[in-house]
Amino acid sequence: MNLEDIRIQIDAIDRQLLDLLSSRADLVHEVGVVKKRDGLQIYAPEREEALLRRLIDMNKGRLPEKSIRAIYREIMSAALALEDDLKIAYLGPEGTYTHQAAIKRFGHSVNYAAQPNFSDVFDQVARRLADYGVVPIENSTEGAVSHTLDLFVDSPLFICSQILLRIENGLMASIPREEIKTLYSHPQVFGQCRSWILKNFPDADLVEVSSTTKAAQLARDNAHLGAAALGGALAAEIYGLNLLEESIQDRATNTTRFLVIGEKPCPPTGNDRTSILFAIHDRPGSLVNALKAFDQFQINMSKIESRPSKRKDWEYIFYVDLAGHCEDEKVAEALEELRKHCSVVKLLGSYPDSGE
């Protein structure tokens, strides 16, 4: 078959695809009407999860899972935009890894609003000025993002899904490598690239800034002073910097976990994670007894962090992630038992345990 003939067939298929997408859009519009009537959440992570899993299982063609996810991400992004004028607040400025994570989850058809700090992301959603928020929670090399953890203490919001994003840091500048005297970046990124910095720029000044895009901006503006930045390729692109070296993070699999926060929790999907926080009574054995609740009900605890309570010196709040959904019988019973040993137990959310 010649190229012309193949393209004629592709055109015919695209016509059919467009008709099918339009029919899907009509149904999605109806979904939006029903959801608004019944006060339901527009973004339905449990439905997206089930839909993607079913499509990937059904797939017998050439398209890899990655492509099916990417295509359907944008189909569902268009659906979200049709159902409502959805607005996603994220930790900005534009081009940050959080921005990339938000796009990975919500696609290109919805609206995004960059926020200057973590508490503004929470605030915008709590005040209903944004529908959902996206914040980083932990990095596989550098650990917890304590700012985010602290904000959950007084927040009325729930975690409704998580996003896993592979973080590829690079060295960017508009000057040659030999002229670099100062490196700008976010403290988390410095932590992720510690060995590389020691090996390549042992004498450089390291200046911590609030985001990798801010670092890129400073690298551009202070080039005459020998400035360069460490961050993502998107930041380099936005500020017109050259990527002098790619993939400089110490661990190749460096991944950050982000959370989507919203007004309501997510229903069970069969493969869920639950996040809680608790505070214990100040007496011997309290923490051990609290944690025994998970052992008693055979709940897998995947993570624990502690943070100062900020109410009383040397008093802590513990953050725990569990396998399962808070509506699962075993998890509900374990939480019931936990309450007996704690002064505070707060459910932060149950959500699909997948980040793709």
Ligand SMILES: O=C(O)C(=O)C[C@]1(C(=O)O)C=C[C@@H](O)C=C1
């Ligand atoms: O089924 C729904 O609840 C929809 O809103 C439709 C749809 C989709 O396009 O399939 C869109 C967005 C939701 O997050 C989940 C699914």
